[in-house]
Amino acid sequence: MAGRPKIFDEQAVIDKATEVFWLKGYEASSADELLEAMGIGKGSFYLAFKGGKKELYERSLEQFSQKAMEKLRKDLAATGDPLELVRDFFLSIADSKKANHEKGCYMVNAINEMGAVDSRLQAKAIQLLQVLEKVFTDVIREAQKNKQLLTKEKPELIARSLITLWSGINITRRMYPDARQLKQLIALQLDVLK
Amino acid sequence: MAGRPKIFDEQAVIDKATEVFWLKGYEASSADELLEAMGIGKGSFYLAFKGGKKELYERSLEQFSQKAMEKLRKDLAATGDPLELVRDFFLSIADSKKANHEKGCYMVNAINEMGAVDSRLQAKAIQLLQVLEKVFTDVIREAQKNKQLLTKEKPELIARSLITLWSGINITRRMYPDARQLKQLIALQLDVLK
DNA sequence: CCAATATTGTACTGATTAGTACATAATTAA
DNA sequence: TTAATTATGTACTAATCAGTACAATATTGG
Numbered sequence: 001m002a003g004r005p006k007i008f009d010e011q012a013v014i015d016k017a018t019e020v021f022w023l024k025g026y027e028a029s030s031a032d033e034l035l036e037a038m039g040i041g042k043g044s045f046y047l048a049f050k051g052g053k054k055e056l057y058e059r060s061l062e063q064f065s066q067k068a069m070e071k072l073r074k075d076l077a078a079t080g081d082p083l084e085l086v087r088d089f090f091l092s093i094a095d096s097k098k099a100n101h102e103k104g105c106y107m108v109n110a111i112n113e114m115g116a117v118d119s120r121l122q123a124k125a126i127q128l129l130q131v132l133e134k135v136f137t138d139v140i141r142e143a144q145k146n147k148q149l150l151t152k153e154k155p156e157l158i159a160r161s162l163i164t165l166w167s168g169i170n171i172t173r174r175m176y177p178d179a180r181q182l183k184q185l186i187a188l189q190l191d192v193l194k
Numbered sequence: 195m196a197g198r199p200k201i202f203d204e205q206a207v208i209d210k211a212t213e214v215f216w217l218k219g220y221e222a223s224s225a226d227e228l229l230e231a232m233g234i235g236k237g238s239f240y241l242a243f244k245g246g247k248k249e250l251y252e253r254s255l256e257q258f259s260q261k262a263m264e265k266l267r268k269d270l271a272a273t274g275d276p277l278e279l280v281r282d283f284f285l286s287i288a289d290s291k292k293a294n295h296e297k298g299c300y301m302v303n304a305i306n307e308m309g310a311v312d313s314r315l316q317a318k319a320i321q322l323l324q325v326l327e328k329v330f331t332d333v334i335r336e337a338q339k340n341k342q343l344l345t346k347e348k349p350e351l352i353a354r355s356l357i358t359l360w361s362g363i364n365i366t367r368r369m370y371p372d373a374r375q376l377k378q379l380i381a382l383q384l385d386v387l388k
Numbered sequence: 389c390c391a392a393t394a395t396t397g398t399a400c401t402g403a404t405t406a407g408t409a410c411a412t413a414a415t416t417a418a
Numbered sequence: 419t420t421a422a423t424t425a426t427g428t429a430c431t432a433a434t435c436a437g438t439a440c441a442a443t444a445t446t447g448g
Contacts, residue, residue: 002415002421004414112364113219157382160366163366164366170306175324184351
């Protein structure tokens with residue numbers, strides 16, 4: 001293993017790029033701005049990310065999803081009431097800072113923007129959001145077995161409606177960033193978990 | 195009234211531009227591409243739209259909303275069962291062509307993209323989507339008076355949850371463009387109208 | 389028919405875009 | 419100590435961006 005040492009950690013600079021992409025979207029994030037945030041020059045960047053901006057965005061989506069799902073699975077493993085944790089997962093959005101309401105969900109934003117820009121990347125973002133959906137499905141199925149959930153709807157359908165709620169809140173939280181109103185709204189829609 | 199006559203109708207070219215914006219989003223729609231679709235040259239364009247691309251987009255959002263709301267209000271005035279019409283309004287999304295699933299809702303897309311690009315335009319898009327929300331509120335309030343709706347929730351809150359559903363479906367319809375699955379999903383979530 | 393006026397098409401601008409080429413620098417294995 | 423290797427920073431390119439300048443054109447009122 002010879003050669004000049006890298007001055008940066010790939011995972012760390014992808015996190016930095018994610019901040020920019022999340023705030024401005026894919027198209028509106030210029031390469032210069034991304035490099036500035038990542039703290040590396042063009043030489044290093046195009047050596048590490050041969051696919052340029054697209055590869056960076058794709059790896060950003062993957063890393064973001066992976067981290068988020070890892071945390072969620074850990075939290076689920078630690079709690080005694082996974083269903084309640086899912087409820088809180090939604091209700092706690094209401095308490096986000098205004099800047100975070102404005103940013104919305106990174107994956108949902110990607111699905112929205114990529115439809116027009118790059119369908120392969122959209123498919124990737126969809127697939128990553130389906131990982132979350134799958135986690136919901138498992139929690140719901142288990143809760144039905146425990147008789148904790150009385151609804152007879154299929155867990156897959158309920159989970160899908162939670163993803164719809166998640167995506168919808170992503171917009172309404174920008175329209176009504178007030179925590180109280182938002183919590184009411186989410187609580188009403190969590191009625192599918194009964 | 196002297197001078198060389200205009201070769202285009204402003205409303206018509208805005209409709210043409212709307213098609214492009216809807217398909218590709220704001221940032222990804224280049225001025226050249228828009229002019230090509232509108233069928234006019236730069237001279238004409240920058241004379242009629244002094245604010246350039248931004249003014250065009252803003253007027254596009256306004257015209258789109260105005261037309262859509264006009265049609266909806268007309269339909270509501272014509273039917274004997276406005277509540278059922280609202281239900282159908284949602285359920286009929288499921289039967290859209292795949293290309294329309296992919297495009298999503300013009301106004302929701304705008305709220306999503308403009309947050310990162312131009313907050314004034316985002317505020318405009320929010321305000322326009324609130325027009326739809328207001329229409330829902332009125333229908334729901336009326337239906338509660340008629341005892342057609344039994345829920346005791348405030349009409350404002352129910353309408354807001356319909357907007358959340360609308361926005362959410364805007365994403366899930368891209369994930370699952372299958373009409374049957376989508377209809378099931380929407381039907382389940384329309385449970386707030388009970 | 390001509391002056392005033394409004395619209396058009398084209399050529400141009402300067403800024404910004406993503407990405408490349410390449411000489412220089414820093415490391416390791418031999 | 420040197421050759422091989424890998425990474426870095428900078429200067430450059432070619433394309434595209436939104437927007438402007440302006441001469442040519444088509445109309446109407448007088």
